[in-house]
Structure formats: C-alpha cells, structure tokens
Amino acid sequence: MIGYSEALEIILRESARLETLRCAPEHALGHVLAESIASDEYLPPFDNSAMDGFALHVGGATLRTGTEFDVAGAQAAGDARVEAVHGAWEIMTGARMPEGLDAVAPVEQVEVLARDADGRPVRICLTADVEAGQHVRRRGEDVMRGTEVLEAGTRLGPQHLMVLAALGVQSVSVVRRPLVAVITTGRELVDDPAQPLASGEIRNSNGPFLAARVIAAGADVVFRETVSDDPAAFLSALERALDAGADVVLSTGAVSMGRYDFVPDALRGVGATLHFHKVRIRPGKPLLFGRLAGGQLYFGLPGNPVSSAVGLRFFVEPSLRALTGIAPERPLRVPLAAAYRKRAPLRFHLKGRVAVDETGRLQARVLPGQESFRIMPLLAANAWIVVPEEAEAPEAGDLVEVYGLGHLEAPLMDEVQA
Numbered sequence: 001m002i003g004y005s006e007a008l009e010i011i012l013r014e015s016a017r018l019e020t021l022r023c024a025p026e027h028a029l030g031h032v033l034a035e036s037i038a039s040d041e042y043l044p045p046f047d048n049s050a051m052d053g054f055a056l057h058v059g060g061a062t063l064r065t066g067t068e069f070d071v072a073g074a075q076a077a078g079d080a081r082v083e084a085v086h087g088a089w090e091i092m093t094g095a096r097m098p099e100g101l102d103a104v105a106p107v108e109q110v111e112v113l114a115r116d117a118d119g120r121p122v123r124i125c126l127t128a129d130v131e132a133g134q135h136v137r138r139r140g141e142d143v144m145r146g147t148e149v150l151e152a153g154t155r156l157g158p159q160h161l162m163v164l165a166a167l168g169v170q171s172v173s174v175v176r177r178p179l180v181a182v183i184t185t186g187r188e189l190v191d192d193p194a195q196p197l198a199s200g201e202i203r204n205s206n207g208p209f210l211a212a213r214v215i216a217a218g219a220d221v222v223f224r225e226t227v228s229d230d231p232a233a234f235l236s237a238l239e240r241a242l243d244a245g246a247d248v249v250l251s252t253g254a255v256s257m258g259r260y261d262f263v264p265d266a267l268r269g270v271g272a273t274l275h276f277h278k279v280r281i282r283p284g285k286p287l288l289f290g291r292l293a294g295g296q297l298y299f300g301l302p303g304n305p306v307s308s309a310v311g312l313r314f315f316v317e318p319s320l321r322a323l324t325g326i327a328p329e330r331p332l333r334v335p336l337a338a339a340y341r342k343r344a345p346l347r348f349h350l351k352g353r354v355a356v357d358e359t360g361r362l363q364a365r366v367l368p369g370q371e372s373f374r375i376m377p378l379l380a381a382n383a384w385i386v387v388p389e390e391a392e393a394p395e396a397g398d399l400v401e402v403y404g405l406g407h408l409e410a411p412l413m414d415e416v417q418a
Contacts, residue, residue: 001278015322025164031174032324037150043143047097053106054088058132104135181223181241185253253303256286283307283372304372317407331401337363352385354411383411
C-alpha cells in the first residue's frame with residue numbers, strides 16, 4: 001500500500017499528453033490548446049470612438065466649455081480612413097477616428113447650434129471641457145501585434161473564442177479529448193430503472209455518475225457496460241471497450257480482497273502491468289492503477305459509490321488533466337468551520353461545503369454522512385475537503401485543502417453560513 005503523493009506521481013508519469021489536431025476555433029470549445037497563440041493583429045485595429053459624439057483636435061491644450069466648431073463631416077462605424085483638415089466631425093461609437101483628430105466630445109456634452117435641411121448638425125458648442133485622448137480607443141490598446149494572448153494548456157471557453165474571433169485566428173492546435181470506457185461490475189446491479197428489484201439486488205448508480213463526471217471532466221465516454229462477477233464476462237467487456245477506442249478504462253468493484261474480487265488477476269492474465277493496488281486513503285483504499293498491454297490506462301475503482309467518486313476525482317481526473325496538457329491542479333486553502341477527528345492514519349477525502357460566514361470570510365464545513373455508501377450528502381456538497389495522512393485532528397480555524405466537485409469546477413459559495 002502506498003501513499004497518495006506516490007500514487008499520483010506514478011499516474012502522472014504514465015499519463016503522457018495525447019496527440020493534437022487542428023480545427024477552427026468554433027469547433028474547439030472545451031478543448032485544450034496545444035500551442036500558445038500570439039496575435040498577428042492589433043486590437044482595436046485602429047483608433048476609434050468610444051462614444052457617439054463629435055471628434056475634435058485638442059493637441060496639448062484643453063478645449064474649454066463654450067468653444068464653437070463648424071461640423072466638417074461625419075464618420076460612422078465601418079467607414080474608411082479619412083483625413084480631417086478642420087472643424088469637428090460627427091462620429092458614432094466604434095467609428096474610425098478621422099486622421100488628425102484626437103478626442104471625442106459625447107453628444108451629452110455638446111449643444112447643436114445649427115442643422116442643415118436634413119437635420120444634420122452643422123455647428124456645435126461644447127458644454128464641458130475636452131481633454132486630448134478623451135473617449136478614444138487607441139489602436140492596440142487591448143492587444144498589441146505580437147502579444148501572446150493564450151498559453152498552451154488553456155482550456156478554451158466562450159471568452160477565448162471571442163478573442164480568437166476578434167483577432168481573425170482561423171485555426172488552432174488542440175489536444176484531442178480523452179476517450180474513456182466505464183465498466184461496472186456486480187451481479188447485484190440493475191441498470192433498467194423499470195425493472196423491479198429482486199432480493200439482494202440494487203440499482204446501478206455508479207455507472208451514470210461516473211459517465212456524467214467523465215464528460216464534465218473534459219473527456220468523452222465511448223463505452224459503458226455492466227457485467228456480472230465473472231472474469232470471462234469482464235474480459236469480454238474490456239475487449240469491447242478497447243475496440244471502441246478507449247484511452248482510459250474505468251471499472252468499479254471487484255478490486256478488494258473478497259472471493260469475487262477478480263479484476264487484478266484478470267488484468268494480469270491479459271498482460272496488464274499493475275503499478276499499484278491500494279492507497280492510504282479513505283474512502284477508496286483498494287484502488288488499482290495499471291497499464292493494459294495495448295498502452296491504455298486502467299483505473300480499478302472500489303464499488304462503494306463515494307469510494308468510486310473519490311477515485312475518479314483524485315486519481316482519474318489528474319490523469320485526464322495530464323493527458324490533455326492542463327497543468328496540475330492547485331487547491332484552495334480554507335479554514336475549517338469546526339474541528340474534525342479522523343479515525344485512521346489515512347488521507348481523508350470528505351464531502352464538504354464551502355460558504356461565506358456572517359463576517360464575509362470563507363469556511364469549509366465537513367458534512368454529516370461521510371460513510372462511503374451514503375450518496376445523499378453529495379447533494380449538499382459543493383466541495384471536497386482533504387485532511388492529509390499526517391493530520392490527526394484539525395481544529396476549527398485550521399487551514400485545509402479544498403477542491404471543487406470536479407477539476408474544472410470551483411466550489412459554489414452561494415449561502416451564508418453561521
């Protein structure tokens with residue numbers, strides 16, 4: 001049995017980044033950048049007006065209230081470059097600044113003294129002072145040409161697609177999403193919600209949970225099946241999972257020390273290398289990790305629901321980060337709301353809730369119902385609280401590591417906690 005840090009080091013060593021592909025930015029949402037991106041353009045690409053108003057030349061002086069100007073022209077968004085030789089120019093938000101003008105007086109600070117027959121202003125008077133650069137968006141003020149705008153390892157969200165579109169990026173290099181298979185074992189499991197339970201049977205909650213969590217973690221589920229406690233049936237399902245293209249295979253159950261815990265021997269029988277089996281954690285100590293003969297990663301998670309959840313969150317998800325090129329996760333450190341006493345010298349992963357107390361400070365609260373079979377507390381949890389192996393009884397106010405429910409999620413602090 002090994003410690004968590006050693007187990008994680010082994011997993012990350014075995015989780016080499018997957019191959020890359022090129023695609024248009026609109027098809028890259030949720031993918032991870034394989035290469036950094038530098039801008040080939042300026043953003044904005046030209047000086048433009050931040051307001052509807054009148055473009056003026058100020059220079060080194062201040063244009064004072066009461067100054068009058070003839071209106072020499074008009075500039076709307078989309079109009080081409082023009083040279084301004086005298087007077088004011090009526091200008092719309094986003095329109096290119098006429099050359100030679102360097103400030104904008106907004107319409108709210110201008111009095112129109114005269115209009116032409118079509119209602120266009122021909123003479124104005126300032127009702128407020130105007131400084132050079134006022135209400136002008138400068139070329140490159142947001143992004144200069146050559147600036148690195150996105151780093152390799154960035155998971156692309158809508159905000160990243162906005163920047164890429166604004167800069168005219170036509171394609172990006174991304175890491176392909178990991179393909180994951182989920183196999184749940186146990187002759188007691190029932191998948192069909194319409195099937196009445198016979199004596200000794202339970203409904204399969206691990207399968208739907210793990211499949212949903214894998215997708216939320218940035219991977220694709222390519223295979224999911226439930227098999228009985230039979231090595232031949234398991235190996236047949238494993239073969240189908242690999243035929244589906246899985247990079248990573250997860251199984252639940254049959255990894256402990258009972259008569260029906262056949263997974264370790266079955267894997268060895270098909271040439272798998274088992275890197276570790278059992279970790280000093282709770283829940284989920286019997287967890288197994290190895291590499292199949294074809295190079296695919298294999299995680300054998302215990303069958304209790306919360307043990308499976310912990311195995312996925314703290315072993316599989318770090319692997320998925322490495323496979324896609326995302327940097328290792330760093331937890332928050334939050335004070336405990338109340339003391340917690342461990343029952344064994346293990347690393348504990350606890351269902352928790354992070355909230356803001358009445359003074360506006362964060363607190364992490366260990367929820368009741370920490371047994372590995374109890375899934376209802378997960379509905380109240382917005383975080384995992386980790387108490388390390390060497391800590392025996394952290395007190396109220398002691399800092400503990402806090403992780404989101406998934407590696408791409410932060411704790412949602414939506415309540416005040418007394």
